Amino acid sequence: MSPTAPKDPVLVAATLGTGLMAGLYLTFDIGVMPVLGRREDERFVAAMRRANDALDDDAAFGTLFLGVFVATGLAARGLARANRRDAARRARAAAGLYGLSVVTTVCVNLPLNRRLRAAPDASATALAEARAAYEVPWRRANAVRTAACLGALALLTGAMANRRRAVAR
Template sequence: MQTAPAVAGPVLAAATIGTGLMAGLYFAFDVSVMPGLAGADDRTFVTVMGTINQVIDNSALFGLLFVGVFLATGVAAVLQRRLGGPDAARWTRTAFALYALSVAITLCVNVPLNRMLARAVSLGGTADFGVVRGRFERRWTSANVVRTLACTAALGALGRALVLHGRGAAQPL
């Protein structure tokens, strides 16, 4: 693949930026959204979280970023391996595994909980908001902390891969 050297750096940079954005989104929930809603009554908590989830679910930009980071990190790992930079490739593969962990947590924990919340919101006044919140809040928040940690670690690994990639690019062929 002759274009690999030309695109390897930009793909790695895109994966790094995207991972940083995802880590930042998850972190914002950890330090502001969930603590901010912690003191709300059950109906408000369920309604607001349902609205937030609906906005995110309907955001094409979020979907593009969520999937794009996964793809870009995977492609970056392949390109780093093909370029012969074993250290950069190892860090990029590590980042890919960590981001994949955050995707798995999202799909296996957060999304099903979000759907449960959406059903409760659609029921309106007939839902027992205290029960719904009890089934949602702690599990969702705990899973989000793990997503934040996984994405932040992936960001660190990609940062290291970028440094190593840059060192390899600076050396004469």
């Protein structure tokens, strides 16, 4: 293995996982939600219910969602133990940002998803009210998750680069 090759699989996993989560959230920000935003209330609500149900039932998503947080914390701890202070500081900051995305998900997005799932769909008025209570707050919270994950990804990438420079010395 070359001296610049990554030797910390936990840091690599944290970085890749954070990138995947950032990509998922960004996809909703710039692709899914703008398209659904142009749909009538019934189709919007039905599509978001299906998307939320699919992610709720997906063990791989849940493992990735929480595993990234754990891996980032473990990477920060490992870097600190290896006396890689700058890389450890970046990884700790990344864990904090990723933690913000987890808290936002748990405190904002998931409750909104549950309310949308439970909303009556017996009338056009009920669907319009459910959508109105959901769409803007969900999109704002998702933008927070996206920004937090992108920031965490930049920090982890910096930690990897910092670690490589330290190994090469």
